[in-house]
Amino acid sequence: MPIAFKEWAVTVRALAEGEQLLTLRKGGIREAGKHFRVQHDRFFLYPTFDHQRDDLVRESHVPELQRALEEGVWADGEPPINALTLDGGIQQPDRVRIRAWAEVAGHFTITDQRAVDALSPFYVWTTDYAQKRLAWKRRHPLHVLLLRTYRIPRPVTVRVREEYGGCTSWLELHRDLPFEGTPVLSDEEFERATEEIASIASDAALPVAV
Secondary structure, three states: OOEEEEEEHHHHHHHHOOOOOEEEEOOOOOOHHHOOOOOOOEEEEEEEOOOOOHHHEOHHHOOHHHHHHHHEEOOOOOOOHHHHHOOOOOOOOOEEEEEEEEEEEEEEEEOOHHHHHHOHHHOOEOHHHHHHHHHOOOOOOEEEEEEEEEEEEEEEEEEOOHHHOOOOOEEEOOOOOOOOOEEOOOHHHHHHHHHHHHHHHHHOEEOOOO
């Protein structure tokens, strides 16, 4: 079965449009040993609305939260955007749209808040939220994954299953999906960004466990 990586719908949207190039992970309560591991180097991007809130996205990208609702399909129609500010957030949709896949182009582990701040041009979250990801389980480093993202020719709708929920990074999708499509950034644009990201992250990086 195809492997997918869970991220907020607004983050998946940003990755699929070349506005975000990396993701940050510490590990969820359903991860093996409660620690994150890069188990796959190529995967589809699965949008979720779990814990997604408008105050955790940079002000310039808050309008994208409305567009991110397009990543889900609800039986009763899209929920109102103000549901993001309510306790419990947005109810998970009946189906989600898979529109992109990614390859891991770089993997760093860091503990330096200054590096997290310096990487902010490459993610759409607030720096405060990114810092909180670093601070959680402080004794463990933060994983920085540089992703090369590809848009598939046409989005594929996937039914949301109960086992897809919860705080876990990796899913097995019950639907055949093709690894085809075009990169969201040109080779030249991606190479320039990669050099900058690697320079920031490498200076603060710890050895990555194999």
